[in-house]
Amino acid sequence: MTIGDELLYGQVVDTNSAFMGQQLGSLGLRVRQITSVSDRADEIVAALDQARQRVKVILTTGGLGPTKDDLTKHVLARYFGRELVLHEPTLRHVEEIFKRFNRPMLDVNRQQALVPAGCEVLPNAVGTAPGMWLEDGGTVFISMPGVPFEMKKLMTDQVLPRLQAKFQLAPIEHVVIMTAGLGESFLAEKIKDWEAALPANVKLAYLPSLGSVRLRLTGTADDEPNLRDRMLKLLPALREHIGSYIFAEEDISLEVAVGRLLQAKGWQLGTAESCTGGAVAQRITSVPGSSAYFRGSVVAYDNDLKESLLGVNAETLGQHGAVSEPTVREMAEGARARLGCDVALATSGIAGPGGGTPLKPVGTICIACATPAGTVSRQFSVDRGRQTNIEYTTQAVLILLWQQLAGHHEAALLKV
Amino acid sequence: MTIGDELLYGQVVDTNSAFMGQQLGSLGLRVRQITSVSDRADEIVAALDQARQRVKVILTTGGLGPTKDDLTKHVLARYFGRELVLHEPTLRHVEEIFKRFNRPMLDVNRQQALVPAGCEVLPNAVGTAPGMWLEDGGTVFISMPGVPFEMKKLMTDQVLPRLQAKFQLAPIEHVVIMTAGLGESFLAEKIKDWEAALPANVKLAYLPSLGSVRLRLTGTADDEPNLRDRMLKLLPALREHIGSYIFAEEDISLEVAVGRLLQAKGWQLGTAESCTGGAVAQRITSVPGSSAYFRGSVVAYDNDLKESLLGVNAETLGQHGAVSEPTVREMAEGARARLGCDVALATSGIAGPGGGTPLKPVGTICIACATPAGTVSRQFSVDRGRQTNIEYTTQAVLILLWQQLAGHHEAALLKV
Numbered sequence: 068m069t070i071g072d073e074l075l076y077g078q079v080v081d082t083n084s085a086f087m088g089q090q091l092g093s094l095g096l097r098v099r100q101i102t103s104v105s106d107r108a109d110e111i112v113a114a115l116d117q118a119r120q121r122v123k124v125i126l127t128t129g130g131l132g133p134t135k136d137d138l139t140k141h142v143l144a145r146y147f148g149r150e151l152v153l154h155e156p157t158l159r160h161v162e163e164i165f166k167r168f169n170r171p172m173l174d175v176n177r178q179q180a181l182v183p184a185g186c187e188v189l190p191n192a193v194g195t196a197p198g199m200w201l202e203d204g205g206t207v208f209i210s211m212p213g214v215p216f217e218m219k220k221l222m223t224d225q226v227l228p229r230l231q232a233k234f235q236l237a238p239i240e241h242v243v244i245m246t247a248g249l250g251e252s253f254l255a256e257k258i259k260d261w262e263a264a265l266p267a268n269v270k271l272a273y274l275p276s277l278g279s280v281r282l283r284l285t286g287t288a289d290d291e292p293n294l295r296d297r298m299l300k301l302l303p304a305l306r307e308h309i310g311s312y313i314f315a316e317e318d319i320s321l322e323v324a325v326g327r328l329l330q331a332k333g334w335q336l337g338t339a340e341s342c343t344g345g346a347v348a349q350r351i352t353s354v355p356g357s358s359a360y361f362r363g364s365v366v367a368y369d370n371d372l373k374e375s376l377l378g379v380n381a382e383t384l385g386q387h388g389a390v391s392e393p394t395v396r397e398m399a400e401g402a403r404a405r406l407g408c409d410v411a412l413a414t415s416g417i418a419g420p421g422g423g424t425p426l427k428p429v430g431t432i433c434i435a436c437a438t439p440a441g442t443v444s445r446q447f448s449v450d451r452g453r454q455t456n457i458e459y460t461t462q463a464v465l466i467l468l469w470q471q472l473a474g475h476h477e478a479a480l481l482k483v
Numbered sequence: 484m485t486i487g488d489e490l491l492y493g494q495v496v497d498t499n500s501a502f503m504g505q506q507l508g509s510l511g512l513r514v515r516q517i518t519s520v521s522d523r524a525d526e527i528v529a530a531l532d533q534a535r536q537r538v539k540v541i542l543t544t545g546g547l548g549p550t551k552d553d554l555t556k557h558v559l560a561r562y563f564g565r566e567l568v569l570h571e572p573t574l575r576h577v578e579e580i581f582k583r584f585n586r587p588m589l590d591v592n593r594q595q596a597l598v599p600a601g602c603e604v605l606p607n608a609v610g611t612a613p614g615m616w617l618e619d620g621g622t623v624f625i626s627m628p629g630v631p632f633e634m635k636k637l638m639t640d641q642v643l644p645r646l647q648a649k650f651q652l653a654p655i656e657h658v659v660i661m662t663a664g665l666g667e668s669f670l671a672e673k674i675k676d677w678e679a680a681l682p683a684n685v686k687l688a689y690l691p692s693l694g695s696v697r698l699r700l701t702g703t704a705d706d707e708p709n710l711r712d713r714m715l716k717l718l719p720a721l722r723e724h725i726g727s728y729i730f731a732e733e734d735i736s737l738e739v740a741v742g743r744l745l746q747a748k749g750w751q752l753g754t755a756e757s758c759t760g761g762a763v764a765q766r767i768t769s770v771p772g773s774s775a776y777f778r779g780s781v782v783a784y785d786n787d788l789k790e791s792l793l794g795v796n797a798e799t800l801g802q803h804g805a806v807s808e809p810t811v812r813e814m815a816e817g818a819r820a821r822l823g824c825d826v827a828l829a830t831s832g833i834a835g836p837g838g839g840t841p842l843k844p845v846g847t848i849c850i851a852c853a854t855p856a857g858t859v860s861r862q863f864s865v866d867r868g869r870q871t872n873i874e875y876t877t878q879a880v881l882i883l884l885w886q887q888l889a890g891h892h893e894a895a896l897l898k899v
Contacts, residue, residue: 105516318494406792
């Protein structure tokens with residue numbers, strides 16, 4: 068349960084629930100519901116009342132700050148009929164933080180050390196508001212601050228170990244298979260017999276995103292041992308059907324997967340981008356440690372930079388245009404030479420909404436990948452608005468890179 | 484209500500609820516709760532039962548895809564005791580989409596055209612699963628696909644106008660003022676007298692995001708005419724307090740605002756990026772028409788590219804390091820020359836988690852902006868994880884650019 072008007076009105080996207088769900092799922096706990104409620108006391112109480120009917124553990128974040136609209140602690144104390152009492156170690160911790168930053172401590176900051184009587188305080192190493200663990204009528208209530216990095220540290224260091232110790236966790240196993248380049252319904256068609264033959268205690272979910280489908284197997288414990296091993300034994304048959312679309316058998320992104328392949332080969336990567344405007348480089352560099360295999364990018368938005376910085380021939384541009392397979396091939400090859408890398412990607416296209424022509428309408432996209440083995444290129448169409456066109460082009464060129472690195476040259480690159 | 488196991492286990496962050504909340508809030512509707520539930524029929528039904536006790540309108544997304552785990556439509560039909568019937572216009576729409584992309588249509592795709600009897604179909608112009616509007620016992624149930632861009636289009640084109648008509652919502656006016664470079668509490672302090680003097684029917688909301696605060700005035704119709712004009716007359720006094728932080732008096736992004744200033748001056752922009760890895764270019768090129776003023780970018784992730792492609796002196800790098808004001812100044816000036824532009828931005832920093840040193844810990848960031856009037860640079864610290872560090876650096880260098888373009892050289896660039 069995440070608390071705060073800012074969540075209800077979309078001023079803040081609730082990433083806390085996603086993080087908590089990931090962590091609880093990884094412990095084998097079943098997550099029953101995510102609820103976001105306002106800062107109003109009566110609505111927090113109503114949501115707590117309903118939640119305790121459903122589940123044994125309720126985690127809340129938010130409403131623990133020092134300002135007037137932060138109500139959670141007071142609501143919890145009243146709800147459970149307990150007084151707020153001063154927690155001395157927390158007070159000393161808060162005083163220490165204010166001393167360290169040389170800031171005057173106000174009375175509202177001192178109140179951070181008040182907690183409902185009888186609750187177990189979960190020390191917040193990176194902030195002033197402590198976490199609280201409170202048991203009542205067989206239900207565990209856990210209250211954490213809403214600041215994501217404080218909540219994450221409390222979850223990892225305090226909450227998860229305590230949950231693990233307290234409960235006999237019903238073993239659930241997840242096996243995630245990451246695919247790219249084939250749409251959800253085509254994948255489903257290719258693996259329908261395999262899916263139909265899954266054991267009764269194993270469920271398959273399709274989790275599509277742009278140009279990628281995550282397949283998630285959820286296995287519930289039965290009387291037999293080694294649930295996870297038995298689930299993993301289902302994979303060879305799956306690979307027979309869709310092997311050339313599987314880029315990972317764990318929950319990682321395409322940019323992480325290509326990063327690993329590049330490092331395994333000892334190859335350096337560069338990009339030459341037009342319509343993606345830096346989005347390819349940005350996705351690659353979003354991965355920690357990517358500087359080990361990424362050299363850089365030339366975003367040649369203007370055509371003359373395609374010539375001056377990437378060495379594309381003026382005749383190629385003149386004859387075929389900027390959005391053409393010959394041009395992106397020269398961009399990729401130019402980037403390989405000028406950036407001094409082993410593999411280079413290139414994109415050029417009409418992202419829209421303007422710039423289309425009858426022969427090359429908005430959404431006409433060309434991509435290329437140059438490797439020591441040669442250069443491959445593709446042309447395709449995508450027309451789902453500028454932002455999605457850029458995202459899809461970025462995904463498509465990463466798929467093309469992955470296919471070259473993994474040796475799946477035959478795999479078709481589907482249209483979006 | 485967002486539906487799908489992937490939300491509960493954090494495999495997908497629920498951005499749909501945030502978007503719906505923003506839109507409903509802008510109509511003046513109160514959002515009571517956000518609920519995410521699993522794909523299980525009984526749990527969807529339980530959540531619907533509770534939601535209809537609370538509110539008059541329930542919006543759901545998700546579970547409308549063609550695969551087996553997409554249950555919403557079947558659950559709704561059973562819940563309301565209605566049969567699923569074929570909706571001919573939707574079937575023709577789906578057939579047309581498959582024809583346009585030259586793909587074979589499967590039986591599961593045909594089932595997209597089944598809807599609960601008596602519901603109003605909300606045509607999905609950009610996808611195969613239609614939206615549905617269903618009224619039962621005084622409550623409105625709206626079901627939309629979970630794919631964000633399909634949901635957004637349905638919300639904007641279909642759902643919001645229908646809600647406005649059905650509930651005869653009192654006219655509400657919004658005036659949005661976009662600020663950058665000053666934190667929420669500092670802004671609030673500067674404008675507290677102005678805020679206290681606002682008319683009773685005008686409310687102010689602070690909507691902070693990384694390095695920016697959106698101020699939203701919401702005016703509710705009273706007996707006097709010209710509500711919007713009266714609200715606009717409040718702005719001159721606001722400008723007196725925080726004018727040098729206001730980059731727009733409408734709801735546009737910083738990249739749109741700087742694009743307009745560049746076009747007004749007839750200036751071309753380029754970027755030289757290290758730690759942001761293309762994110763600055765990507766934000767600038769996310770704006771339609773940005774090719775009119777954006778020439779390109781050199782992402783020099785590797786130090787030797789800072790020399791070869793941007794002309795940074797080896798001595799500068801050797802003496803001050805890649806993350807230093809002298810280096811980013813040379814990067815910006817090099818980009819100005821090599822990319823042939825009037826203004827160039829540069830970034831260099833340690834985004835983390837690795838790469839920090841005692842003298843330059845993770846989060847040490849340098850940025851620069853070179854214009855015909857000279858070069859300015861800043862050094863600052865941000866330590867909120869790699870992704871946020873990159874986003875904040877991108878925002879900071881766009882603020883620096885805006886300050887140069889708008890002539891607000893005195894405005895401080897605050898630490899995050």
